[in-house]
Amino acid sequence: MVLNILTIVVLIALVALIGVIVAFLGMLPGKIAKGRNHPQAEAINVASWLGIITAGLLWPFALIWAYIRPHEQSAAAGSEKLASLESRIETLEEQVRDLGGTP
Template identity: 55%
Template sequence: MILALGFYDYVTFSALIFILVGAMAVVLFFLGLPGRIAKQRNHPDADAVNLMGWLGFLGVVPWIQALIWAIKETDVVDIRRFPPEEQEVLDIQAKKYLSERTKKPKAKPGDAGQGTSEE
């Protein structure tokens, strides 16, 4: 006995597919919410918050922690999000610091062989 599918069967299948797609869209929206909030607020750990938000589907607690982390104020300054002019100044200062640090003190001509060893 073969049952024929009627109009209401197709309407039911269409409604179920529509509900499943809508539910997936809502789930995906909420999983990405902490990451979007962190990026919008220029959080220095926005990438980590985003990852923790997406992995939060494994348990509710990590997602809640990611959301709190995204909203929480921070004292850390993220230099990656500075304006280009400020970034240029920081690059110049970093090069100056590194060049000063890598310079070795010059040895005086009379210092060769003179140690401070106690005998």
């Protein structure tokens, strides 16, 4: 009788441990993404939980996605670069005119 009760307690503890491990793995990519200030952290968190639900098929992709940071290009940086290139072209055209050529 004592052995049966001990067996049930061990089985319940194992099920609880498996639940804790699954919950930890489900949260891991989302926490990594939030810790790294990833702009798509919430999407990574959702993908991670969907990966756990699908028996781990999507989970590795969520983990990799948490570590990959997309290229950040702002419109202001692009317009500054464009203005810089335009001024450089004007300078070069003036130099060509000064040398006697036609731009």
